[in-house]
Amino acid sequence: AQSVTQLDSHVSVSEGTPVLLRCNYSSSYSPSLFWYVQHPNKGLQLLLKYTSAATLVKGINGFEAEFKKSETSFHLTKPSAHMSDAAEYFCVVSPNNNDMRFGAGTRLTVKP
Amino acid sequence: NAGVTQTPKFRVLKTGQSMTLLCAQDMNHEYMYWYRQDPGMGLRLIHYSVGEGTTAKGEVPDGYNVSRLKKQNFLLGLESAAPSQTSVYFCATAKVGGSLNQPQHFGDGTRLSIL
Numbered sequence: 001a002q003s004v005t006q007l008d009s010h011v012s013v014s015e016g017t018p019v020l021l022r023c024n025y026s027s028s029y030s031p032s033l034f035w036y037v038q039h040p041n042k043g044l045q046l047l048l049k050y051t052s053a054a055t056l057v058k059g060i061n062g063f064e065a066e067f068k069k070s071e072t073s074f075h076l077t078k079p080s081a082h083m084s085d086a087a088e089y090f091c092v093v094s095p096n097n098n099d100m101r102f103g104a105g106t107r108l109t110v111k112p
Numbered sequence: 113n114a115g116v117t118q119t120p121k122f123r124v125l126k127t128g129q130s131m132t133l134l135c136a137q138d139m140n141h142e143y144m145y146w147y148r149q150d151p152g153m154g155l156r157l158i159h160y161s162v163g164e165g166t167t168a169k170g171e172v173p174d175g176y177n178v179s180r181l182k183k184q185n186f187l188l189g190l191e192s193a194a195p196s197q198t199s200v201y202f203c204a205t206a207k208v209g210g211s212l213n214q215p216q217h218f219g220d221g222t223r224l225s226i227l
Contacts (some may be wrong), residue, residue: 009152034215043116043202043218044155090154100216102154 002027002093006103014111019063019078021106023091026072033074034092035065038105044090050074061085086110114138118203118219125193125226133188133222135203143206144186145170145216146178148199155202161186193226200224 007022025033032051036044048059055067065076074091088107094100117136125131135144142163147155147170157170161180175197177189190197200223204216 004154036218041220043220044204044216045218046215049215100157102156104152104154 002029002031002095002099002101004091004093004101004103006089006091006106008106009104010107010109012109012111013081015083016080019076019081019085019108021076021089021091021108023065023074023076023103024072025074025091025093027093027095029095031093031095033065033067034094034100035059035063035074035076036090036092038088038090040087047076047089081108081110083110083112116203116205116217116219118201118222120222121220122223123225125190125224127193127195127226129193130189130191131193132190133201133203133224135186135188135219137184137186137203137205137217139205139207139217140183141205141217142183142208143216144180145204145206146176146186146188147202147204148172148197149202149221150199158188158201195226198224198226 003026005024034049035047038044047063048057050057050067058064063078088105090105091103119134145160146158149155156172159178161167164183167178179187200221202221203219206216
């Protein structure tokens with residue numbers, strides 16, 4: 001069985017400071033992992049995906065995530081937060097296209 | 113190129129009423145999905161389809177039915193709406209991924225309230 005735990009329901013940072021959104025997963029397979037972002041009243045947009053190639057994955061808008069198998073983690077980071085990064089972020093684990101398990105989400109607040 | 117379009121965007125129903133949510137895509141994707149999003153629970157898969165004429169149950173299928181008569185459309189039906197079905201519903205599509213999982217493309221959601 002596969003599942004995702006997002007360790008923080010809410011993260012607050014100041015503009016220009018680093019962002020860290022934590023995600024741990026469990027999977028019986030070698031999973032694919034994704035991070036999606038959701039802005040208010042919008043659908044989800046793909047930030048980045050890991051599919052067993054390089055363990056450090058670069059995504060859009062300066063975000064990146066590192067797959068650590070030994071820690072079963074896939075944390076999302078960004079060196080410097082922008083006001084426009086304020087949104088809800090979802091970590092997703094998937095062994096195949098028919099079974100994607102979403103985390104509960106982390107709401108990111110960026111203070112001026 | 114509209115991507116994934118959901119109609120309607122908002123709807124209020126009374127308990128026991130029926131309705132159909134429409135998802136239309138212009139990306140020629142094989143896979144289509146319906147999710148519901150509830151506070152603090154992420155997205156949960158209701159039903160999905162791997163191609164025209166085929167559908168399958170997801171994690172929370174009870175109280176819903178779906179149809180995929182045309183490749184570009186995926187309909188979600190509520191036969192007798194219940195307050196527990198108040199939620200935001202998202203449609204998503206994906207290409208056939210082969211050995212690599214393809215990301216899903218999402219619509220903007222339908223906000224449904226059942227009174």
